[in-house]
Amino acid sequence: MNIYSKKQRWKLILAAFAAVIVFVSLWYTNVLVSEIANEEQNKAKSWADAIQRKAELVNYTQELFQKIESEETKKVKIWAMAIEEAGKPDLNSNDALALEIITSNKTIPIILTNGEGKITSSSNILESTAKDSSLMSRLLREMKHKGNFIKIKYTADAFNYMFYGESTVFAELREVLHDQIQSFNKDITSNSASAPVIYATEKDSVLDYGNLDSISMSFSTFVIGKISEMKAINKPLEIHLTENETNYIYYADSPLLIKLKYYPFIQLSVIGLFLIFAYYLFSTARKSEQNQVWVGMAKETAHQLGTPLSSLLAWVEVLKAKGVDEETIRELSQDIGRLETVTERFSKIGAKPNLERHDVNVVISNTVLYLKTRLSKNVSFSHIGDSGEVMASMNIPLLEWVLENIIKNGVDAIGGDGNIDIEITDQSQFVYIDISDNGKGIPKGQRKTVFEPGFTTKKRGWGLGLSLTKRIIENYHSGKVFVKNSEVGEGTTFRIVLNKNMLNGRNIHSYSFL
Numbered sequence: 061m062n063i064y065s066k067k068q069r070w071k072l073i074l075a076a077f078a079a080v081i082v083f084v085s086l087w088y089t090n091v092l093v094s095e096i097a098n099e100e101q102n103k104a105k106s107w108a109d110a111i112q113r114k115a116e117l118v119n120y121t122q123e124l125f126q127k128i129e130s131e132e133t134k135k136v137k138i139w140a141m142a143i144e145e146a147g148k149p150d151l152n153s154n155d156a157l158a159l160e161i162i163t164s165n166k167t168i169p170i171i172l173t174n175g176e177g178k179i180t181s182s183s184n185i186l187e188s189t190a191k192d193s194s195l196m197s198r199l200l201r202e203m204k205h206k207g208n209f210i211k212i213k214y215t216a217d218a219f220n221y222m223f224y225g226e227s228t229v230f231a232e233l234r235e236v237l238h239d240q241i242q243s244f245n246k247d248i249t250s251n252s253a254s255a256p257v258i259y260a261t262e263k264d265s266v267l268d269y270g271n272l273d274s275i276s277m278s279f280s281t282f283v284i285g286k287i288s289e290m291k292a293i294n295k296p297l298e299i300h301l302t303e304n305e306t307n308y309i310y311y312a313d314s315p316l317l318i319k320l321k322y323y324p325f326i327q328l329s330v331i332g333l334f335l336i337f338a339y340y341l342f343s344t345a346r347k348s349e350q351n352q353v354w355v356g357m358a359k360e361t362a363h364q365l366g367t368p369l370s371s372l373l374a375w376v377e378v379l380k381a382k383g384v385d386e387e388t389i390r391e392l393s394q395d396i397g398r399l400e401t402v403t404e405r406f407s408k409i410g411a412k413p414n415l416e417r418h419d420v421n422v423v424i425s426n427t428v429l430y431l432k433t434r435l436s437k438n439v440s441f442s443h444i445g446d447s448g449e450v451m452a453s454m455n456i457p458l459l460e461w462v463l464e465n466i467i468k469n470g471v472d473a474i475g476g477d478g479n480i481d482i483e484i485t486d487q488s489q490f491v492y493i494d495i496s497d498n499g500k501g502i503p504k505g506q507r508k509t510v511f512e513p514g515f516t517t518k519k520r521g522w523g524l525g526l527s528l529t530k531r532i533i534e535n536y537h538s539g540k541v542f543v544k545n546s547e548v549g550e551g552t553t554f555r556i557v558l559n560k561n562m563l564n565g566r567n568i569h570s571y572s573f574l
Contacts, residue, residue: 082328089324096317101294115299128230135168137210167227171200172212175219184227199225255314258287259299261307286310362406369403372396398430404457413455413536420450420484420491420558427463428482435468436476445484452491452558458532459558462541465525466495466554473499473552493556494544501548510543533557 170183179200182190189195203209203223212220226234256271264287269277276282290296290310297309313321373396380389421443428441470480478498485492502510511530533541539557546552 085324085328089320093317093321096320097313105297112299125230125233128233129226167230169199169225169227171196171203171223173200173221173223175221177221180220255311256286256290257309257311258283258290259307259309260287267307358406362403365399365403365406369396369399372399394430401457401460413458415453415455415537417451417560418454418456420452420454420493421445423454423456423459424463424482424484424493427460427467431464431467435471438477439471439474440479442479442481443484444482445486450484450486450491452560454537454558458536462529462532462556463493463495465529466556469525470495470497470499470552470554473497473501475499487560489560491558491560493558494553495556496551496553498551501550502543502546502552503548507543507546511541 167184169185171179171185172181173179179196182196185196185199189199200223203225206225208225209221209223212222257269258266258272259268260266264284266277266283272286277286287310290312293312294310297311299307299309376389376393376396379392424443424445428443432439432441467480474480474497479496481494481496483494483496485494511526530541533539533556538559541554541556544553544555
């Protein structure tokens with residue numbers, strides 16, 4: 061009866077099923093991410109096309125304004141020629157035309173100066189500005205700085221100068237153009253929705269950005285790194301402003317898309333933590349229930365053995381009175397004593413054992429001596445240890461039970477014909493007891509499950525011996541028992557680790573078991 065082989069198969073099936081669920085979840089999420097990413101890219105391309113058309117409109121407006129500016133410059137030159145013509149002393153038929161040209165200017169601001177730079181007259185300038193000499197001087201300096209002037213010849217040696225600025229209509233149109241360009245840049249960043257975006261020139265000079273920290277964007281190293289990162293994620297979108305000027309829109313995935321990419325891993329982690337926590341709770345509850353069952357069964361067994369033991373003791377006295385030979389009485393008394401020991405063992409299950417320091421060599425020798433007469437004569441025992449005392453903290457009846465279980469398992473493994481070797485190693489804090497056999501060995505996959513309740517390789521076994529062994533050593537002695545090594549067809553070695561300086565169940569956890 062090996063319930064753990066079935067349990068192992070169910071674990072593998074459930075693990076495979078869980079792996080399929082994880083794979084399907086990750087695959088489906090990846091499909092969704094790909095679809096959303098493609099949708100974002102398509103939206104970005106459509107948006108870039110709209111931006112491109114708007115850029116073309118801005119370019120056309122700029123070209124139109126350049127033409128208007130050129131036309132205004134031509135008008136100023138014609139007006140200057142008309143002034144020069146009207147100033148000549150010999151009047152002719154063109155004077156009327158010149159005067160008409162001069163008086164037709166209603167929009168372009170004009171300041172006339174003599175050769176020494178003194179303002180002589182002005183036109184199309186606000187009255188409040190024209191009356192303030194300081195404002196007029198500042199306006200004149202601005203016109204000089206821009207280089208907007210024409211030299212007017214009055215006589216062979218006399219020249220006046222005409223300075224001019226932008227017309228009010230052209231200034232208003234320029235302001236509209238400036239607003240449109242600013243709106244164009246803002247549209248690039250604001251229409252990017254929640255995705256981080258950078259609008260930059262070919263030389264990565266940032267013109268505008270959106271959904272990025274303004275403080276971080278003030279550092280050139282951050283900007284360069286961010287642009288490189290965006291290039292790696294998505295191909296930049298080109299915005300052709302002119303034939304020789306191209307700007308670029310760099311953008312990354314939206315926060316929603318990034319969250320969706322990591323969502324399945326977070327979800328699986330949360331589910332995994334929940335399952336681990338739930339498993340821990342159920343496992344603790346199951347072990348607690350098992351402990352209660354063990355304790356109840358042990359107490360009941362001890363109780364049931366009490367009555368026949370008392371009867372057997374009485375029958376021994378009867379046999380003594382009838383003169384039965386002493387050897388029979390001695391063997392019978394020894395077996396009854398062993399039954400008393402077994403009853404004591406069961407009675408101690410669930411109770412705090414009383415640990416005392418005893419010589420490990422003596423306990424092992426007594427156990428082996430008892431088992432030799434009750435096992436096959438083809439089993440050879442060897443006991444290797446220090447010649448002196450090897451003291452350890454133990455409860456003798458419980459430790460003898462452990463030794464019996466492991467030795468009997470070894471005898472079963474060798475089929476009643478082979479060697480059982482017991483070696484004791486005395487360390488500073490621990491005593492190691494290695495029990496070896498040259499039997500059939502334990503496969504690697506079963507080395508951890510041999511201590512589980514119900515695990516057995518026998519047709520009629522219950523699989524409780526090694527489970528009790530583990531509980532006695534680890535729960536009552538705060539020690540350790542495990543398969544030290546095992547090779548199929550060569551044999552197995554179990555190691556028992558006992559504390560040397562632990563009394564009355566006080567655990568010492570500051571040391572590791574080797």
